[in-house]
Amino acid sequence: MNHWLIKSEPDVFSIRDLAKAKRKTTHWEGVRNYQARNFLRAMQVGDRALYYHSNATPSAVAGIVEIVRTAYPDPTAWDKTSDYHDQRASPENPVWSMVDVQLVEIFQREIPLDELRTVKALAGMELLRRGSRLSVQPVTAAQFRTIETLSHAKIRP
DNA sequence: GCCAACGTTGGC
């Protein structure tokens, strides 16, 4: 099982929106970066991902989701009315992929970015790299566990 | 709203 981190702007689709969705599941559409797409394609059913709120106050890891369907064509790519429309895409040549994710847990306590930066065990995280903007990225099992544990801590460190 | 860092595009 692999671990991941996926970003969403809460103004667009927050983890609470996911909690309200049918079966607490959504299509992870709109990824338009090749590196991120390739990580989507590497996801397996049962993999877990940290749900990160970007462009938020504060930006933070907000919870955990599980991959419940592996990558398949993202139809918003050839939908002219979609914000995610891409000229090059068509049903015959989808170009972009999405997976389905299901809510596992909303953290009792979100872990803000500035706190993540203080945790030694997380020093190698892609998210924390200067200038990093990758919206789908792998995390190690140890990094995943560290963040999960922080979210359950009763007292702020 | 600003702007640094990044990815993509397209001229050459």
Next chain:
DNA sequence: GCCAACGTTGGC
């Protein structure tokens, strides 16, 4: 293949 111009991401 280089690289300048451009558009986007995302922290602040």
